[in-house]
Amino acid sequence: MIEDLVQMANQIGDFFRSYPSQAEAAAGIADHLRRFWSPSMREKLIDYAQRDGRDLSEPVRAALALLQAPAERS
């Protein structure tokens, strides 16, 4: 299951690549994960990022760091 989550997250990351700054991309990815992913899926991905995370793209890793910070809803 984690492979699927990683692939899905990286694909979301790819969409935000055309954003002008990495910070905006990370915020966009984090917002998407918050709005469309169930908490258990987010937890699994965060857990993977902390444990290993090597298959995650850079913008996704940055987004997960934001997600771990206290939740800000948009």
Add this chain to the structure above:
Amino acid sequence: MLMEKSKDLGTPRRGWERGLEGRNGRHPEKPVREVTVSIDGKEVSVPEGTSVMRAAALAGVGVPKLCATDTLEPFGSCRLCLVEIEGKRGFPASCTTIVEPGMKVKTFSERLAGLRRGVMELYISDHPLDCLTCPADGDCELQDMAGDVGLREVRYGYAGKNHLEAEKDTSNPYFTFDPAKCIVCSRCVRACDEIQGTFALTVEGRGFDSLIQPGPTGEFLSSECVSCGACVLACPTSALMEKAVIDLGLPSESTDTTCAYCGVGCSFHAETKGTTVVRMTPNKESLSNHGHSCVKGRFAWSYASSRDRVTKPMVRRSIEEPWQEVSWQEAIQHVASEFLRIRDQYGRYSIGAVSSSRCTNEEDYIVQKLVRAVFRNNNIDTCARVCHSPTGYGLKKAFGESAGTNPFDSVDQANLIFVVGANPTDGHPVFGSRMKQRLRAGAKLIVADPRRIDLVRTPHIEAQIHLPLRPGTNVALLNAIAHAILEEKLEDRAYIESRCDLAAFEQWCEFIRRPENSPEAMAPVTGVPAETIRRAARLYATIKPAAIYYGLGVTEHSQGSTGVMCLANLAMLTGNVGIEGGGVNPLRGQNNVQGACDVGSFPHELSGYRHVSDEKTRRNFEQAWNVEIDPEPGFRITNMLSAATIGEFKGLYMHGEDLVQSDPDASHVIEGLRNMELVVLHDIFLNESSRYAHVFLPGCSFLEKDGTFTNAERRIQLVRQVMPPLCGKQEWEVIQEIAQAMGYPMHYHHASEIMDEIARLTPTFSGVSFEKLARLGSVQWPCNERAPEGTPVMHREQFVRGKGFFALTGYVPTKEKVSERFPLLLTTGRILFHYNVGTQTRRTPNSTWSKEDLLEIHPSDAEERGIRDGDKTELRSRKGSAIMRCVVTERVAPGTVYATFHFPENRTNVLTTENSDWATNCPEYKVTAVQVSRVFEPVRHEERVNGKTAKGRGAVPVAGE
């Protein structure tokens, strides 16, 4: 016999101002100019341009007629409608004479009576006098007219030359053509031309030799006829007659209801005798179909009484055991106690449901309520996930509302039509015909599709530009079009400045102007020459209004949501949103995709597309439902299945949906279902998923229930019960009983009460009720205090989100790439005669036209592989293989192959991959790398009878999209 016949005013409406806003069809705007005339001394005022015949009918005076009907242009051939007009010589035909101010018309005189009788006498001299045994007896305009003109004798006798022995054509499975009964009024020919736009029929010969001919084959079935039924409806005699009426006689009762096939949502009169449906005739008053129909809605409904229907609940302990029929009470108790047990044992998030776009709004609403209020989580998803979820996401981002912008009627004002990844003449035939009418009247057409769909070149229509892009490159192409528009400064600056978010627009401009988005850079990616892309950009940006129509060819991609946003960007860039004749219009695959999404069937949204994290919305529901609602999104279908494989998801209620057949990666789906302890299937047939189910609850066809469907233009229409449910219960009742058995109080007495609750809790639906829908025929949401009769065109003054948003839509190539092993790209689509995986249509005589899926391959690709037209071929992809016969055709470009997916035995969906849209997980059904090779084996036609496999019930799947 039917008590009432709808009034036929003889010729079409003329002289009314165009425009859609502020009317719901029942309240047309003012006529441009009125003309007052006198008909037999009665003064009547009618719009300028009205025919004398119509004016007379409006004054309550019926002029006899045969070749005229108000759905067709006047023709003036039967000479029965002659009148006398003061100051005019002779006897003008009232259908082709236009009213003039002060005109004095006499519709009856001795001379007129004599002339009309003479005409009738000639007609009847070549017409069988078998009225009492004729299927049209009691519903025949010729008979009525004979009575009207007082025909008492036929002086010519019957010994002369005549057509009475002409052979009847019974080749079409649904209707017959009897030339002996034909009076050559040309209504059928004109219906085929003007309404359907197929031009299949013609009058051959002159004078006495005139004969209606269905094209050069001389037979309906093998002709170009698409069996839409328009000619049958237009025929004044029994020359064209439904076989069901020949067999059963004329219907005695009529109930208005809504078709359950595609997203056009045609309204029909379901005409019955007792509880048997005799025929379905299209509703002239309906704004979704204006009295037109296609072969599916008009004729292909016999699946509802198929012997394959399961009508008793069934339960089994494990999927290895045979089914046991049980009572409703036992079944519902079992379902309820199992869901409770699983929730106690594995936790709140271990159960969920999937609902269907085939079902009514009320059913979909109650299923999501079952999940949110009784299961106590948000694990609810719907089959729109695999078709138009990117539409919901993309249009919400851009405009603020997850819905198409314009009504179908708006196409009449479009001067440019841009069709992207849709095939309206096959997939949405009634709207396709409407679009063709507009194109024949001069609107320009751009088609972006890997395949040369019929619209690209069809009688009297030719696309100005066809962009035959490589599958999977929509975003590249659309970005390049936007680039060219900006480069040539063809954007609508004033519109953008007043209507759109300027900061986002500037950011988008910076992005889209990058060289990597230029037509020259994208030409090799898309396979479309840069100059063609530029021509398309110029045409789209310089003709207004321009309307975009798109389908699954946009959404079912790994960049489906991005593609939708690209379309929204183009429409805003050229100022085409919020106006009649423009807009971004999704052609929804199923009857109620829009509705299912509207009423809260997605795991992250409550009804009206309000996110579950929105506290105010949640509080409203919490108060109404008396439970706490989870503020976090639940699982999507694919997430439920993945969670099941690791033991975190254990119980699923599947309503009208067949995951094994219609979701991607069948082995993943099966593995998920096998890991569950309770799979409940609620459907009208056993299907592929039922092999993995523990409980089967029998459902109702659309003819057996009350409720509403919402079509692709946001139009909510009533579905009315025509016959009692075969299984004894409507579906909402079953779901309510499950909720009750799980300890949650639910007490609706009728589907209308569920709609009342939707209206109370959803601001865009607050003005909707069954009573209003019955009164007005339909409403388009938003329907509330501000728009009590609904909203045809959205985003008129401003966007729902305030300012229109230009999203950055970078092109990300799909992972599915051609290679040496898989050098061709397969894309998929529908044909006219079948619907999705064919569960319904394969159980009807529609199989006469198409018995199997076919592969289309370009001559050069075929030659390279030694494949000839009609050969049996094997397709292999990275995921699986399938066998189907092929058609060698230049419709597809070299490198692309195309197949339909209506026959599960052809396994088209087995080939497709697990790739999905980045934002919504909508599967990438439209791009699969394959290899095709010839199979040396005789094709065994007898393997399939009427399109069904010989394996019987257990093997027959239900469709999903």
